[in-house]
Amino acid sequence: MNEIKTDYDSFLAEIYDYSPYFGKERREKDYATQFYLDNLPDKNKGKILELVTCTGLLTIPMARAGYKIDSIDVSPAVHEIVRRKMANEPKKVINNITLKCCNAFDYQTEYIYSAIVIPDSFLHAVADKQLQEELLKKCYKLLDDKGTLIIDIFVPWEDIISKGDVKQCTRFRTEQGELYIVYTHHLINSNNQTHRFDFVHEAYKSKKKFYHTIVYRYMYL
Numbered sequence: 001m002n003e004i005k006t007d008y009d010s011f012l013a014e015i016y017d018y019s020p021y022f023g024k025e026r027r028e029k030d031y032a033t034q035f036y037l038d039n040l041p042d043k044n045k046g047k048i049l050e051l052v053t054c055t056g057l058l059t060i061p062m063a064r065a066g067y068k069i070d071s072i073d074v075s076p077a078v079h080e081i082v083r084r085k086m087a088n089e090p091k092k093v094i095n096n097i098t099l100k101c102c103n104a105f106d107y108q109t110e111y112i113y114s115a116i117v118i119p120d121s122f123l124h125a126v127a128d129k130q131l132q133e134e135l136l137k138k139c140y141k142l143l144d145d146k147g148t149l150i151i152d153i154f155v156p157w158e159d160i161i162s163k164g165d166v167k168q169c170t171r172f173r174t175e176q177g178e179l180y181i182v183y184t185h186h187l188i189n190s191n192n193q194t195h196r197f198d199f200v201h202e203a204y205k206s207k208k209k210f211y212h213t214i215v216y217r218y219m220y221l
């Protein structure tokens with residue numbers, strides 16, 4: 001059985017923006033990013049806390065729009081991707097972003113934010129009800145009384161929840177043209193509302209395989 005890790009290793013960080021199970025849709029369509037930008041408070045009224053950075057698909061558009069952001073992720077590998085993207089941005093955008101590599105639950109600061117954003121389904125990736133509540137309480141403490149909290153609520157394919165056990169196979173290409181076949185085994189536990197993904201990514205030519213397990217706690221009935 002695959003080891004369940006929450007921080008993304010360099011393989012997941014590299015494929016994140018191209019895989020249909022991760023950031024592909026967010027990279028190609030701007031409706032989610034636009035929702036955040038449309039609902040954030042005045043950029044001159046304070047800083048934004050982002051939980052979590054992932055590959056910066058929201059961080060960079062917010063910084064381009066003039067927001068100052070403290071962005072947290074426990075994975076050095078995803079921050080490396082973001083730094084690569086930041087290298088192509090003007091200095092004023094780069095200066096708006098502070099990357100903090102730490103566990104979101106351990107993050108300590110005296111600063112009170114005007115907005116907290118939880119994109120890329122991070123609240124679901126905290127696959128435990130108590131911890132989800134703990135994270136929301138932490139946001140409440142770090143947020144100004146009139147602050148804004150924006151959260152992604154991921155809605156998975158309904159039939160996977162009702163079927164309980166589904167196997168899929170699909171493929172995608174990275175920007176560099178590498179082709180991956182991805183075998184996914186979905187397993188639902190309706191008692192604790194968890195959706196487990198066992199992924200095997202196979203590099204098309206080399207046949208090299210990468211194994212990962214990710215667990216979500218879904219929040220709807």
Ligand SMILES: C[S@@+](CC[C@H](N)C(=O)[O-])C[C@H]1O[C@@H](n2cnc3c(N)ncnc32)[C@H](O)[C@@H]1O
Nearest residue numbers: 006007008022054073074075103104120122125
């Ligand atoms: C947003 S979550 C998962 C959701 C993602 N959309 C997906 O499809 O898997 C993935 C990111 O959360 C980060 N992460 C996971 N647990 C974390 C924690 N406790 N604190 C900070 N970052 C965390 C990982 O390193 C990764 O960059």
